[in-house]
Amino acid sequence: MTSDPLVRLLADLVAIPSVNPMGRGKTGPGYSEHEVAAYVDAYLRRHGVGTRVNDVLPGRPNVTGFIDSGAEKTLLLEAHCDTVQAESMTIPPFSPELRDGRLYGRGSCDTKGSLAAFLYGVCSHLDAGGRLRCNVIVIAAADEEYQFTGARHAVAHGLKADFGIVGEPTRLRIVRAHKGVTRWRIATRGVAAHSAYPERGVNAIYAMGHVLDRLERYGNALRGSAIHPLLGPASLSTGVIEGGEAVNIVPDRCTVEVDRRTLPGETTEEVLGAVRSALEGVSGWEFDPPHLAVAGMEVPEESPVVRLLSGAIAGVCGEASVEAAQYATDAGIYNGAGIPSVVFGPGDIAQAHTAEEWIDLEDLHAAAAVVRSLISQQ
Ligand SMILES: [Zn+2]
Structure with a gap:
């Protein structure tokens, strides 16, 4: 369908259904995150990243990749694996389609686009033999859409990082506060x-x-x-x-x-x-x-994560903007655990949860470039 490895990665993630059962007891193919988690686990390992896969609910794991570069600081990159239901969609939800510079399908925007950009940003840098300015933890988390269980599980089991970025569709803006x-x-x-x-x-x-x-x-x-x-x-x-x-x-x-x-x-x-x-x-x-x-969250404007991410975004996009959002994310959990974390990712929240969800591929590539620039030792 495409030879672009990042678009291919996103298409693969979208093609694996991972609908959150939302407490309705739904199980079986299409529900839960285990298949997409297995894909992410294999992807990280293929690029030499050590991983752990832990069930946070029965059959619903977080995947955690850790890259120890010997640096002083550790960056958390987190995006959730689950999506909302696809029954009301008017396009094929799990047969990703490329059209007009967009990729269509359930989860393309919320938030497999962020997950793909984070994975690709990190792994393409490692493949190129690039050095890292920080240690990197990548978490592909379960159950964000319903009860934030994946993020809760990670902090309850001793997650430590100096700053974090939670992937959600922010149109490449930095969300430093939300309710x-x-x-x-x-x-x-x-x-x-x-x-x-x-x-x-x-x-x-x-x-x-x-x-x-x-x-x-x-x-x-x-x-x-x-x-x-x-x-x-x-x-x-x-x-x-x-x-x-x-x-x-x-x-x-x-x-x-x-x-x-x-x-x-x-x-x-x-x-x-x-x-x-x-x-x-x-x-x-x-x-x-x-x-x-x-919990809601607010990271100060002058905090290192805002400063570093702003610099990386400005380098890729020309300018960076910082704003606030009304919706809640896993960043509330990480900030509550003392890891200053902002929200950032490709795509627009206006397309999240919609009947014909899509993501702009230019955004997707820019997000991966931002991540790569952010973690690179200059
Ligand atoms: Zn989301």
Whole structure:
């Protein structure tokens, strides 16, 4: 299909489905990261990089490559292997197609493009006998799209690096700050009764009505408080409600699912505490423990990783820009573990998760060149 080794690498990665089951218990061919992980493992080994493959969930591994150059500092390059589902795509998701300077297919943009650029940037430099200015850890991580398990596993098992770059489609810009997210359910409990005798029961949906009123007011108040200079205010949205069995039964249970976007530095305890306070005086509710909590992050503009990466991007693209993003990434986990990490990669987040996902091949090549320049001993 192409003789370009980087495009070939990306096409191979896209052709191996690695759809995240998103907690829906889906298994079998097409789901999970193990096949793409095996490909990455073989690719790194073929280029002389020692690897480890560790399951972070059953059958769902991280691949970690380590290149010890004897340097003082260690750079982490991480990109996730999983993709979102492909059922709603209007192009063949796993038969990568080259058209108009783009590669089409699920994961091409989010984030196998970054993974390919990182792998190729490092391995082409090694193949050419180039020297490294730092040690390099490459992680192809599992389960970013759902619960960030791969990154959590890596830091829980002692990952050490001086700085990191997390691959996501940023259009080759440096994202040095992004929000985090905490999601959890709030339940109200009542007492079931025949709807002809509502006074014999306690209506959990009415109770939830009071909770929702407070949540809405709290969400509105957040808009005017603690504005982050790059990210704006934190936010809260209630996205799912469930309750009631039938219209002739007074409901004994109602739940809502809440999505709270956090600013860097806000902890899960603080977030839950503030919402509890907002519900003070309303009775009958309880919180489930959060099913997702990933921290926001902010790396200072003058931090070495921003400076070095800016220099490499400017060398390849002419200029570098630094910005902030609203979405959460694995970088929140690495920053939380003390590894200053920014987000950078080829492609545009506007194409991520879409029905005809694609990546611009010029972007892809530029990203690989940036990585190569970044790690090269000049
Ligand atoms: Zn992604």
